[in-house]
Amino acid sequence: MDFNVRRLAADAGTFLSRAVQYTEEKLGQAEKTELDAHLENLLARAESTKHWTEKIMRQTEVLLQPNPNVRMEEFLYEMLDRKVPTRANNHELLGECMIDSGHEFGPGTAYGSALIKCGETQKQLGSAEKEFIQSSAINFLTPFRNFIEGDYKTISKERKLLQNKRLDLDAAKTRLKKARVADARSAAETELRISQSEFDRQAEITRLLLEGISSTHAHHLRCLNDFVEAQTAYYAQCYQYMVNLQKQLGSFPSSFSSNNNQSLASASGGISVPSAPAATASLPLPAPGQASPALNELRSNSGTRKARVLYDYDAGSSTELSLLADEVITVSSVPGMDSDWLMGERGNQKGKVPITYLELLN
Structure with a gap:
């Protein structure tokens, strides 16, 4: 018990001595031992x-998760050592919305089919984003956080000890200057030697830890390379998804003009006027008012022929038949029908189809 009391009294005396030395230094009434320039x-x-490590960490976290509320929630789960619940990201939510709306409009229509394809791609983008975030958190953010919460805390602790040893050293120097009696001067010199030795030892420990910053920079450089590689792979993957989607949507280039023409037709009396898709080198269309020999033969025989659908077509009324590109249907000529139309059949479905969307097969 007496030992503890003496220990407490000694600690209190040391703390008071440091406080006095620090105050006198701030007031310019005491000398301060300067650290060497290298240290x-x-x-x-x-x-x-x-x-800068803290700033890079914070901005990277904002990049990976822009929503501050979600970041705070994830931080709280991490503090409680609980698993963060999985949630759909914005791409996945948009994908689900597009897919649901596509099924509502009908996967057999051009718009519905396009929505479903876009939705599936958005979900792929969302999955790629999750993989990128996970990779960045493990290979980039975690090493940076380990430095802040590990290595730098150790450096700060040793730096504070060095500051205390310096205050003890300067306080010992001050006591030596004030000593007048031989015994007091001898005790002050002994205390100064001990304080100088402890200060030099702590300065060396701190210096060795600080020189490890070079290794930290090298490690962070490797982490930065990993982050750039993950980001490159992520954007390349997203680009490939979008290129594939663009190719899929390009399989029915007439869908947009078809929809626009149907809107105009409904505004002018509900009569659907199909738009003629642009002619290409592989499929020259007959001039207006002229019909191909195969079409003339079909009309003269009043029979049926197989025809391949060139482009998607959305029916403008209940008398028409919606078409999907590359499907094969049965067509026939009906007396009294407009020359731009044929009667199409697909199983039990039957309706008018525009001839400009068809290629008659032999």
Whole structure:
């Protein structure tokens, strides 16, 4: 018990001595031992590394999760050592919305089919984003956080000890200057030697830790390369998904003009006027008012022929038949029908189809 009391009294005396020395230094009434220039540079470098590492971490977290509420929720789960619940990201939510609307409009229509394809691609983008976030968190954010919460905390602790040893050293120097009696001067000299030895030892420990910042920079450089590789792979994957989607949507280039013409037709009396798709080198269309020999033969025989659908077509009324590109249907000529139309059949479905969307087969 007596030992503990003496220990407590000694600690209180040391704390008071440091406080007095610190105050006198601030008031300019006491000298201060300066650290060597190399150690000062190492301390400044460590402080700069800590400052910019924290800023890079925060901005990377904002990049990976822009929603501050979600970031706070994830932080709380991490503090409670609980697993963060999985949630759909914005791409996946948009994908689900597009797919649901596509099924509502009908996967057999051009618009519905396009919505479903876009929705599936959005979900792929969402999955790729999750993989990128997970990779970045493990290979980039975690090493940066380990430095802040591990290595730099150790450096800060040793730096504080160095500051205390310096205050003890300068307080011992002050007591030596004030000593007048030989015994007091001898005790002050002994205390000064001990304080100088402890200060030098702590300065060396701190210096060795600070020189490890070079290894930290090298490690963070490797982490940065990993982050760039993950980001490159993520954007390349997203680009490929979008290129594939663009090719799929390009399989029915007439759908947009068809929809526009149907809107115009409904505004002018509900009569659907099919738009003639642009002619291509592989499929020259007959001039207006003229019919191909195969079409003339079909009309003269009043029989049926197989025809391949060139483009998607959305029916403008209940008397028409919606078409999907590349499907094969049965067509026939009906007396009295407009020359731009044929009667199409697909199983039990039957309706008018525009001839400009068809290629008659032999």
